[in-house]
Amino acid sequence: MPEYPKPPFPEQSQKVPGSLDLMDPRPDHGEQSWTGSGRLQGKIALITGGDSGIGRAVAIAYAREGADVALAYLSESEDASDTARLVTESGRRCVKLEGDLADPEFCRDIIARTVDSMGGLDILVNNAAHQMTFENLEDISDAEWRTTFAVNIDAMFYLVKAAVPHMKPGSAIINTASINSDKPNPSLLAYATTKGAIQNFSAGLSQMLAEKGIRVNCVAPGPVWTPLIPSTMPPEKVAHFGEDYPMKRPAQPVELASAYVMLAEPMSSYISGATIAVTGGMPLL
Numbered sequence: 001m002p003e004y005p006k007p008p009f010p011e012q013s014q015k016v017p018g019s020l021d022l023m024d025p026r027p028d029h030g031e032q033s034w035t036g037s038g039r040l041q042g043k044i045a046l047i048t049g050g051d052s053g054i055g056r057a058v059a060i061a062y063a064r065e066g067a068d069v070a071l072a073y074l075s076e077s078e079d080a081s082d083t084a085r086l087v088t089e090s091g092r093r094c095v096k097l098e099g100d101l102a103d104p105e106f107c108r109d110i111i112a113r114t115v116d117s118m119g120g121l122d123i124l125v126n127n128a129a130h131q132m133t134f135e136n137l138e139d140i141s142d143a144e145w146r147t148t149f150a151v152n153i154d155a156m157f158y159l160v161k162a163a164v165p166h167m168k169p170g171s172a173i174i175n176t177a178s179i180n181s182d183k184p185n186p187s188l189l190a191y192a193t194t195k196g197a198i199q200n201f202s203a204g205l206s207q208m209l210a211e212k213g214i215r216v217n218c219v220a221p222g223p224v225w226t227p228l229i230p231s232t233m234p235p236e237k238v239a240h241f242g243e244d245y246p247m248k249r250p251a252q253p254v255e256l257a258s259a260y261v262m263l264a265e266p267m268s269s270y271i272s273g274a275t276i277a278v279t280g281g282m283p284l285l
Contacts, residue, residue, distance in 0.1 A: 002028075002033075004028070004249060004251075004252050004255075005025045005225075005249065006243070006248055006249040007239060007240050007241060007242060007243040007248075007249060007250075008239045008240055008243070009024065009025065009238065009239050009240075009241065010024050010239065011235035011236060011238060011239045012024060012230045012235055012238055012239075013230055013231075013234075013235045013238070014227065014230045014231040015231060016231045016232065017074055017075065017076055017227065017228075017231060018052075018076075018226075018227025018228060018229075018230060018231030018232075019052070019076065019078070019079060019227055020052045020053070020056070020079055020226075020227055021078070021079075022227075022230075023225070023227060023230060025225075027052075027053070027225050027226060027252055027253050028252040028253065028254050029052075029053075029056045029057040029060055029252075029253045029254050029257075030057050030060045030061060030253075030254035030257055031060065031086060033254060034060055034061050034064050034254065034257065035064060036061070036063075036064030036065045036066065036090075037065065038065060038066050039065040039066070039261055039265045039267075040062055040065040040066050040067040040123070040261065040264060040265060041065070041066030041067075042066060042067075043062075043066065043067040043068070043122040043123055043264070044067065044068050044070075044114070044118045044119065044120050044121055044122050044123070045062050045067045045068070045069050045070070045121075045122065045123035045124070045125060045264070046069075046070040046072065046097075046110065046111070046114045046121060046123070046124050046125065046163070047059050047062070047069060047070070047071055047072065047125040047127060048072040048073075048101060048125065048126055048127050048128035048155070048159070049072070049073065049127040049128030049129065049176075050069070050070075050071030050072060050073055050080070050083060050125075050127070051071060051073035051076040051079040051080035051083055052076060052079045052083070052226060052227050053224065053226030053227060053228060053253050054127055054176065054221065054224060054226065054253050054256050054257075054260075055071070055073075055083075055125070055127045055128070056079070056083045056253060057253035057254045057256060057257040058125055058127065058256070058257050058260045058261075059071060059083050059086070059087055059094075060083070060086050060087070060090075060254075060257070061254075061257035061258070061260065061261050062123070062260075062261070062264070063086070063087040063090040063091075063092040063094075064090045065261055065265075066092070067092060067122075067123065067264075068092045068093040068094070068118050069087045069092060069093075069094050069095075070094070070095040070096075070097060070110070070113075070114040070117075070118065071083060071084060071087075071094065071095070071096050071097060072097040072098075072099070072101070072110050072128065073096070073097070073098060073128075074098070074099070074100060074101075074128070075098065076227075077096075077098060079227075080096050080098070081096070084096055093118060095113065095114065095117050095118065097110045097113060097114070100151075101128055101150075101151050101155035101159075102147060102150035102151050102154070102155065104154070104155075104158045107155050107158035107159045107162065108158060108162045110159075111159060111162035111163050111166070112162070115166050120166060120168075121163055121166045121167055121171070122167065122168070122170070122171050122172070123171065123172050123173075123174070123264045124159060124160065124163045124167075124171075124172075124173045124174070125174045125175075125176075125260060125264075126155070126156045126159060126160070126173070126174070126175045126176065126198075127176040128151060128152075128155070129151065129152050129176065129191070129194075129228070130147055130148050130151040130152060130191070131148070131188055131190075131191035131228060131232050132144060132148075132190070132191070132232050133187050133188060133232055133233050133234065133237070134187060134189065134190075135187055137189070140189065140190060144190065145190050148190040148191055148193075148194055149190070149194055152191070152194035152195070152197075152198065153194045153197045153198055153201065156175060156198065156201065157201070160173060160205065164209065164212070164214065167212075167214050168213070169212065169213025169214070170213055170266060170269070171213070171214045171215070172214070172215045172216075172217070172263060172264045172268075173202075173205070173209075173214065173215070173216045173217075174216075174217055174218070174219060174260055174263050174264060175198050175201070175202045175216070175217070175218050175219075176198070176218070176219055176221065177195050177198045177199045177202070177218040177219065177220040177275060178191075178192070178195040178198075178220055178221060179220055179221065179222045179277070179279050179282060179284065180192035180195045180196075181195040181196045181198065181199040181218075181220055181275075181284075182196075182199075182220070182284040182285040183282075183284065183285060184196070198218065199218055199220070199275060202216050202217065202218045202273070202275070203273050206272045206273035207273065210272060215263075215268070215269070215271065215272040216272055216273065217263045217271060217272060217273070217274045217275070217276065218274070218275040218276065219256065219259045219260060219263070219275075219276050219278060220275050220276065220277045220278065220279065220284060221251065221256055221278050221279070222242075222245055222250075222251065222277075222278065222279035222280050222282055223241055223242035223245060223250035223251065223280070224250055224251045224252075224253060224256060225241070225242070225250045225251065225252055225253070226253060229241055229250075242280070245279070245280045245281065245282050246280055246281030246282060247280035247281055249280070250280075251278065251280060255278065256278050259276045259278050262276075263276065
C-alpha cells in the first residue's frame, strides 16, 4: 500500500477554482501508477470537472483502460491541457470543453460536441462541483446558494437529459455525491444539500433508465486532496484536512479512480442505483 501524505500540511490558500500545480503536497492522480488492462476498451466518456482532482484521476484511468475522453472544465485551461496530454499519450482521443455548467445551454452543447466529435457517448461522469465554506447561515447569499445548486445538481439534470438519447444499452452514468450526502458538514450547508439531492436523483434515475439498459450509480468520496480544498477553505482547516478520518488523512485522487472504472465497465452490468463509499473508513449513515 503506498504511503500517502498525512496532515498537518502547509497552510495554503488559492483563488477559486484553484490549480493543482500550486498545491503542497502535489496530488497523485495516477500519472505514474495506473497501467490499465482494457476494461473500457472502445468506450467514449465525458467527464465534467475533468481538469484536476477526481476528474483528472478518472480521465487518466479511463484512457489507460481504453476509453476516449471528453473533458469539461470551467476555466482551468492549463490543468485541462495537461490532463488531455496524459489522455492522448495513452493512445486515446481527447476533446477539451471549456465553459460554465451553470448555463443549461453549455450543458446541452457539450453533449452534442462530444457525440459529434467522437461518434457517440457511453459513459457520463457528472463530477464537477462548486462549494464554499460558511460558518453562519446569514453569510450565505442568495446568489451563492443558487450557484451551488446550478452547478452541482441542475447541470446534472441538463446533462443527463441531453445524453440519454445518445446512449445505448450498457451505457453508464456515474454521479459524484459525497459523504456529505449522509453526514452533512454544517459549514458546507449549500454543498451538502446538493450532494444529498444528487444521491436521491441517482436512485430515482437508475429506476427510470433501467428499461433502457442504462445504469446509474454514485460515488461518495470522503475528504480528497484536490484544488477545491485550498481554494474554498480557510488555510488553518486546509492544514488539518482529513486528519479526523480513520485513516488520518485525505484520499489522493487516484484512490477514487478504481470506483469509477468499476461502475463504468461492462462487467458491472447488474450494479445500478448504488452508492459506493470511498471514505477512508468513515461509515455512511
